[in-house]
Amino acid sequence: MDIQPLLSVRQLAVRTERQPLIHSASFDVQENEIVALVGESGSGKSMIAKCIMxxxxSRSIRVSAGEIFLRDQNLLLLSESSLRKLRGKSFAYIPQSPLNALNPIMTIGRQLIEAYSPFDTTEKTSAKERALFLLHRVGFLEPELALLSFPHQLSGGMxxxxxxxxxxxxxxxxxIADEPTTALDVTLxxxxxxxxxxxxxxxxxxxxLITHDLGIVARCANRVVILRNGRTLETNTVDNIFYHPQCDYTKTLLDSILGHPTLMASAI
Ligand SMILES: Nc1ncnc2c1ncn2[C@@H]1O[C@H](COP(=O)(O)OP(=O)(O)OP(=O)(O)O)[C@@H](O)[C@H]1O
Ligand SMILES: [Mg+2]
Structure with missing residues (x-):
């Protein structure tokens, strides 16, 4: 029997009371793979991510059709309290804007500890240990200092x-990482x-991995989903996206980076 994908978005449609925002989005993400969701600004990338979460x-925006499966669970059929239990533990979201996503008047340490097992406040020590471990893992040389910092004391990359x-x-x-590198310089x-x-x-x-940048896709994705105006047009391996694109729109996106030798070099 086939193993169910980790995430399976099937013919997802999202709308406000007045207009459709996502017409039809379908794609899968397996364990141990990076799938890039690529599209121009306004194509619906963040909307899909937020609906998965x-x-x-806003309250006026709702999923009007489709399914979102996490393994064998249709997330759209779960109650808010069941969803809340899965959020963070089964799936987590890195929002698009790093500054707005952090609370400016709380230390990094407190924010990390509060993100840990929100249903069990008895585990503060292990939460702190885990925060220190992860801060070190993501590149802080002095995690203890980082724990005491406020967001404005850190650079955009940090x-x-x-x-x-x-x-x-x-x-x-x-x-789900929503444009995690947009605000950063090339090295970061x-x-x-x-x-x-x-x-x-x-x-x-x-x-x-949500991005509008095919250079990023070339560097680290395994598969690519191309989104345009709220519709997924093509899902393909990275090699096929670059060497055998199916859709004219994918070709147009590729053409837009053809004049960029660094990006093309990293794609080959
Ligand atoms: N709060 C909102 N209320 C109504 N419409 C919204 C809201 N947020 C986004 N939209 C609309 O949903 C559509 C998709 O927006 P979304 O933010 O998902 O685009 P995106 O692909 O993430 O773009 P970007 O690359 O600029 O982040 C757009 O038409 C946008 O105007
Ligand atoms: Mg976005």
């Missing part, structure tokens, strides 16, 4: 690392992408 950005550590606090099987971008790849190998997690 069960956290659409804040991004904190968010990755926070998402890993409860050892999720699926990580490469470091964060390496980190995600290492985490995939170390923990065997599945990663849905």
């Amino acid at each position: 069960g956290l659409p950005p 804040r991004q690392r904190v968010l990755i550590a926070m998402a890993l606090m409860n050892s999720p099987r699926l990580l 971008q490469a470091e964060i992408l390496h980190l995600l790849q290492d985490l995939k190998i170390e923990y065997g997690i599945g990663i849905l």
